[in-house]
Ligand SMILES: Nc1ncnc2c1ncn2[C@@H]1O[C@H](COP(=O)(O)OP(=O)(O)OP(=O)(O)O)[C@@H](O)[C@H]1O
Ligand SMILES: Nc1ncnc2c1ncn2[C@@H]1O[C@H](COP(=O)(O)OP(=O)(O)O)[C@@H](O)[C@H]1O
Ligand code: SF4
């Protein structure tokens with residue numbers, strides 16, 4: 141296994157109290173595999189990813205438990221110096237907002253080239269040639285003549301492609317893309333997702349794709365992990381999740397999306413709001429909003445059950461997953 | 468000046484609406500681009516809105532979709548008088564609002580209210596919810612005498628599904644979805660006939676989005692409201708709209724009833740937009756053809772000649788660079804009628820099914836598939 145996160149816990153200690161942002165997340169990705177991490181805003185998707193990358197804001201953040209195994213070694217036992225070597229060369233991250241993650245006063249060519257001068261000890265001239273090659277690869281038209289341009293001179297879609305180029309520069313084994321297309325228009329979103337999926341296949345990388353939009357991942361993900369209040373509530377191969385969700389939260393999410401091909405009277409809506417992370421409900425965190433909830437849900441935290449039916453290969457953190465699957 | 472601000476020709480009357488409450492004709496908003504400090508010289512214009520026509524029927528919902536920067540918000544602001552049009556007419560019940568006396572205009576404004584895109588920044592953080600929702604009464608005191616206002620605001624909170632006791636709280640004490648409800652309550656305060664909602668749910672999470680969309684649906688039937696509903700999410704727009712207009716670079720390029728646009732699109736841009744919509748169900752995706760457009764939307768300061776979509780259109784030919792296609796029912800469909808016969812601004816309009824037909828999909832019980840109108 142390329143990456144295996146085991147029972148990760150992260151807290152933020154703030155003036156108002158302790159926010160339990162990540163409460164026992166486990167997931168894994170292999171080479172050439174795409175894992176989509178799906179969840180609403182605040183569910184802990186980004187914090188988990190930051191912990192994996194080693195870029196968590198500490199303090200106020202603190203990893204209070206768990207392991208992050210990368211190629212079999214627990215990154216949490218690494219020194220910062222070793223961590224830095226892994227970052228960039230072996231794992232890279234793509235952020236939602238390309239404009240604020242690129243340096244505004246350096247040309248994109250210089251920023252791409254830096255990857256090669258710093259990590260690979262290349263000469264400036266060679267690094268520039270590499271930068272052009274990368275820009276070409278992510279389909280920036282007339283790359284050779286644009287390598288000296290600054291980030292603000294590119295459109296949103298092009299900047300996101302440059303971010304992808306940057307992440308790919310050293311051909312890492314793992315890429316984490318945190319809402320890479322959320323800020324883009326639908327027609328440009330499709331271009332960027334296609335490019336990312338194609339390069340991932342070509343380089344046989346592991347890809348973690350973080351999103352709040354179920355639609356975005358349908359084409360490219362192998363597995364989906366659904367997060368709620370800092371835990372994975374369901375994980376399964378893409379097709380299974382759509383056909384037969386085994387957790388009431390996943391089911392509710394799927395039903396509340398309006399569909400292009402039908403026009404209903406009323407949209408299904410999950411009642412209530414996601415919990416305050418300083419005060420997560422006892423038992424199952426979803427119980428105040430769950431249509432299937434009963435007494436045991438308010439007292440006992442559901443473990444991640446194996447969904448053992450009909451060749452299914454999923455997991456669900458619901459005491460009544462069977463009922464959910466069939467109801 | 469007159470040169471660069473010239474008003475483009477548009478395609479005349481859009482699809483007929485039985486009882487239009489609002490008629491928009493040739494609406495244009497150009498922002499001048501200037502150069503020089505001492506002698507400001509106009510060097511061009513950002514053509515944010517460049518000739519938009521539509522009708523809004525009483526009690527109906529017109530959806531407007533399009534990508535970022537195509538001019539949706541600018542249209543919205545002109546409808547509620549936050550921006551003055553460079554040219555064109557906005558007729559409310561037949562009267563051009565630009566020609567009204569200031570008194571008559573005030574009454575019209577009362578009847579057209581706006582709900583904004585971003586629930587996080589559109590509410591003043593230093594005002595209580597009661598003051599925010601009641602603020603319109605300061606401008607239109609005739610609607611609610613001072614002594615009545617608190618009660619009115621509490622009723623409005625109740626209508627949008629918030630606890631009336633929250634009247635003294637501040638915006639930061641509410642979630643995004645709740646804040647959007649506050650924005651809607653404020654939009655309803657003056658009992659308007661028309662609500663212009665600019666991306667009212669775009670900033671919200673899926674599960675909360677559904678709550679707000681349902682609320683808007685309910686309020687529409689309860690108060691007989693007409694909506695102009697702006698969004699970039701085509702699925703939401705279909706859900707809520709009776710008719711839809713697709714915008715590209717400052718113009719409506721295709722318009723029609725929801726089934727006409729979604730099941731029988733004839734404009735290449737609409738087809739590409741529909742095919743790019745992320746659809747969650749992987750099996751449904753397999754029935755779809757995907758059209759991936761190359762390139763980005765051109766700048767509205769530099770609109771291509773002829774058809775404005777031609778730089779990204781896979782069907783573009785020489786004629787497209789020379790002749791502006793008008794928004795009208797394409798000749799090919801004019802006589803045969805049927806769902807493809809709706810206005811589409813393309814010289815080579817052709818039907819292309821992008822969303823798989825509904826019969827293939829399982830509809831929830833009690834829900835009949837939309838019948839395209841027979842003409
Ligand atoms: N005050 C202004 N001065 C100059 N240009 C403007 C002004 N307001 C808007 N524009 C430009 O007009 C165009 C249309 O803007 P508008 O806000 O209407 O787009 P939109 O369709 O609402 O986009 P979004 O989906 O991003 O909200 C854009 O190119 C924008 O940059
Ligand atoms: N630097 C920080 N300080 C305090 N709280 C934080 C910080 N970063 C994230 N959080 C909190 O952690 C929770 C999970 O955040 P995040 O992982 O960013 O959510 P998402 O699933 O939307 O990516 C949120 O409640 C957020 O407010
Ligand atoms: S454990 Fe109970 S409350 Fe939680 S999702 Fe399952 S049924 Fe609902």
Ligand code: SF4
Pocket residue numbers: 734735736774775776777778780781782783784787792812813814815816
């Ligand atoms: S007029 Fe020409 S360029 Fe414009 S949409 Fe039609 S085919 Fe494409």
Ligand SMILES: [Mg+2]
Pocket residue numbers: 185186318
């Ligand atoms: Mg995030």
Ligand SMILES: [Mg+2]
Pocket residue numbers: 539540541584665
């Ligand atoms: Mg806008």
